[in-house]
Amino acid sequence: MTTADGSVETYRALFGDTPFTVVSNREPYVPRVDDFGTVSWSHPAGGLTAALDPVMQAMGGTWIAWGSQPTGSPRGRAAASPLPTRLQAPPGADRNTYEVRRVRLTENEVRHYYHGYANESLWPLCHNLLEHVRFRDRFWKAYGDVNGKFAAAVLEQAPDERTLIWLHDYHLALAPELIRRRRPASLIAHFWHIPWPAWDTFRVCPNHRQLLEGLLANDLLAFHLESFVDNFIRCCEQDLDALVDPRKRAVIHRGHVTTLRALPISIDAESMRHLASSPDTDVRVTELRARFGLAGRRVGIGVDRLDYSKGILERIDALRILFTRHPELVGTFTFIQVGAPSRTEIPAYAELQRRVQAAVERLNRSFERPDWQPILYIPNGASPPELAAFYRIADVAIVSSLQDGMNLVAKEFVAAQVEGTGVLCLSEFAGAAEEFDQALIVNPFYVEGFAEDIRRALSMDPAEKRERMRRMQDRLEEGNVYRWIADFFEAAREALDLGHSRPHGEDPRSAPTPRVEVPPRAAAVPPRE
Incomplete structure (x- = not known):
């Protein structure tokens, strides 16, 4: 590493x-x-x-x-x-x-x-x-x-x-x-x-x-x-x-x-793993389960800047279909959406913030019970220690980007899965999908199929979940940010x-650009003391 x-x-x-x-x-x-x-x-x-x-x-x-x-x-x-x-x-x-x-x-x-x-x-x-x-x-x-x-x-x-x-x-x-x-x-x-x-x-x-x-x-x-x-x-x-x-x-x-x-x-996977497995995070996991009434319930997590490229509205729509078609999940599955306001000076972002809040409220009104809400919305972000605890709690993480260069939330979730029992539902339009082929690959534009993928993640055999997570963690270990x-x-x-040494077929109309002579590959020099 x-x-x-x-x-x-x-x-x-x-x-x-x-x-x-x-x-x-x-x-x-x-x-x-x-x-x-x-x-x-x-x-x-x-x-x-x-x-x-x-x-x-x-x-x-x-x-x-x-x-x-x-x-x-x-x-x-x-x-x-x-x-x-x-x-x-x-x-x-x-x-x-x-x-x-x-x-x-x-x-x-x-x-x-x-x-x-x-x-x-x-x-x-x-x-x-x-x-x-x-x-x-x-x-x-x-x-x-x-x-x-x-x-x-x-x-x-x-x-x-x-x-x-x-x-x-x-x-x-x-x-x-x-x-x-x-x-x-x-x-x-x-x-x-x-x-x-x-x-x-x-x-x-x-x-x-x-x-x-x-x-x-x-x-x-x-x-x-x-x-x-x-x-x-x-x-x-x-x-x-x-x-x-x-x-x-x-x-x-x-x-x-x-x-x-x-x-x-990539990310600093070792730092995230160390944070997620710390005694402080163990305590925080217990506190979060008690605060949000998560004991005995399965949990999903989504962590996003409030950006229209992240597919948050599509995710909420998929959850609506999930609870409608699988009523056995009502009261037994809680989704935690951590959002962070972003670029609110831009009208499209301010409007998205309003629409996400309204969509969460509509879904909760449709399915809530006296002691349970389907979505717990945390609109002002969370600290790294809090995120590590949420990742630990989660049975499934959902990354539903409509288009994304990479998406490091997917990698953070994998690194934080100390028990190795979580499932990653990952948009095929996020760059991370090319590395994490053991995730459940979802299409956020097809919300009915998306809903069934979430159900599949929640019902997956424990041995399959651990094997998928192990292989993603091995991949992440090989390719950290350093x-x-x-x-x-x-x-x-x-x-x-x-x-x-200009490639064959170089433009014949121009002379090569003069270059500074950097020394040939040098012997390693130790970092500064």
Whole structure:
């Protein structure tokens, strides 16, 4: 099993002392202010930032991210001093630190770049939910301006041309090209965390060519799935005067080689398993069963941001059909829906929040008993320790994404199944379904079949449940998040080598891009003391 230190050793073996910079919209430590204006810094719960933080601590380097405004007390926010643009992380540590460069955005930029182009244009486009897509000139302008700010921060913060620059996600599609113009020899890599749509969907975007050209300035561009890579290649073939090398999975555009890879992201499974099996979680499991009246009842769990791509309304509809067709489950099966409000400044998200609440209330009115409700709705999220306990309690977890790049809730549930008796109902449209073939694969668009899949999960033989869960846990053990990081470093090295030896069939009209000489695969350098 690969650890954070193992990821660092991989980097040092491949790149020696090459400097390292991470660039993402989300910062690794977020500010919160109390009533007196005192600012504290904490990790966002889980996800990429939590996984990369120990790697950065061991390696050093720079993390460039949007410097968000503090949450917490309104009175305290008014009294707080301006937040720094540079921060040593972890805050308060005196060793094994790295620098965070916080990019300041105006309210208008946040509104039009983040809520606008990133999440009203690109997010629904890439999730094939065109009814939610909105393109506005002001969105596109802000997106370009903010990508320019990030590129300028990279150029200022990483003056060494040998720096490996690792960008993340759909917020920064234009930044690679802006960096490349000033640093033609830099090694630039990018991981796209959401799906990449087919050409017939992507062409709806009025800025499709600029987005492709921005991303093709990367040396490495990685997605979760091979099907996303295929979609991206098809878009390049249709939209650009680009050459594709199918064998090497590379695109040559304007004399530059971009290597494409499928690298499915994962979680820190060991940390989740340790949390789920802790004595504190044992106590919490007992408390939750008593608080919600779950003793003697079977339990289902759903954990989602309130996002229209997650299929939450379809899930509730499937539960309605389940209780209607299988009345023996009324009073004996409780579904817990943990939701977290998300992007509520966007009308489609605010409307979804209202519709989910109304759907839960309708279903509960239809089937509730004096001592039981079919759905226990927790609308404001749950802490990691609470989630671990809910995963432990659950007989079945439901992931019903209409489209999802990966969906890490599925992996969290598998990691937390200490007893190994739960069943995962997993949408065939979530990337995780390609790895977890021992889940019960469901189609959230076919709600009647979806309902029967839930019934099948609840009636599955215990031996079959344990065998399915064991095989998924073995798969997760092999591919944790630190293996993913190491795999990304290896792919970046391959992209660098491929850029030095241009693929056969290269564009004859342009000269090879000059490249910085990174040392050959070096002997491993231990992490910093």
